[in-house]
Structure formats: C-alpha cells, structure tokens
Amino acid sequence: MILAALLLVTQVATQDPRLERLDPDTRSAVVAVLDSARDVGLPVEPMIQRALEGTTKGASGARIVAAVRRLVRDVRRPPLTMALSVLADLVASGVPADSAAAAVLALAPKARDADLVEFRRAVERDIALGAPPGTATSVRLNAGALDVQSATGTSSNPNSPRPRSRP
Secondary structure, eight states: OHHHHHHHHHHHHHHOGGGGGSOHHHHHHHHHHHHHHHHTTOOOHHHHHHHHHHHHTTOOHHHHHHHHHHHHHHHHSOTTHHHHHHHHHHHHTTOOHHHHHHHHHHHTTTOOHHHHHHHHHHHHHHHHTTOOHHHHHHHHHHHHHHHHHHHHTOOOOTTSOOOOOOO
16 A cells, blocks of 8 residues: 555656655655545646745745645635625525625625525525515624624623623
8 A cells, every 4th residue: 555655656746847846745745635636626737836836935844735735625615606606696585786795795704605505594584584685684694793703702792691700
C-alpha cells in the first residue's frame, strides 16, 4: 500500500515538474489533495498555482496545504448558488425584491445551505398562513438573528431572557 502511494505521488509529481519546488512532505500532501480533486472532476491547475504561489511567498508547508484544501472546498461549492435560489423563491412567493435581497444578503455569509432553505420554508409557511410577504421575511430574519445571538450569548435585546446566576 505504501509502495502504491509512493508510485502515485511520483507519477503526479513527474507529470508536473513545477511541484518539485515544494518540499517533499508538502508535495506529497498537495499531490494527495490534487488526486482527490481530479477524481471528482475538478480542475487541478488552479490548485497547483495556489501551491506554487505559497512557495513563492515563502509560506510554510502546512499553510500551503491548507490553502490548496480551502481552494478545493471553494471550487466544489459554487458560491451563492443556494442563496440565489432562495432569493428567486422568495420573490416568486411575493416578497418584494429589495426585502428578499436584503434578507438573503444578511444571511448568506454565515448561513449553511440548509439554514437558507429553512429560512425560505419558514417565510413561505408564514405567507401561506396569511402574513404579508415582506413582513414574514422581516420577522423570520429578525427571529433568526435573535436565535444566533442567543446561541452565542451576545443578545443586544434588553428584553431577552438572561441566564440566572447562582448566588
């Protein structure tokens, strides 16, 4: 198994001599990431360029590998795909475009795709129950902000319940 891994590392490294600029440990880690990316059909040239950029800038091996992995993750998930879908669904549900855009822009940077979908479902549910679309969006957005703040313990609402302290 180790022999197979070494052959694979050597094969990719010989395919792209630019990777020789990396130290051996970093090269083997980057090659493993490149192979995984290639296996799922991602283009590897941007990842090679990122690794070489790190070498040129004198970054540590660990930092180079982390940057390449981050790039793979970013390439795998197109940015804002779900956010745009939720935005379109909200507008189609009658939410004014400016309200829908403001809500999605407020949520998108920190929300997971599942959170965005749940937000959309909650707004659509409120609309189906008779709430005006703009109001439903605003209420759900504010409720989500309060949920996040209470989870982190940083609520700015003076009326929010505070945990009791023991004497």
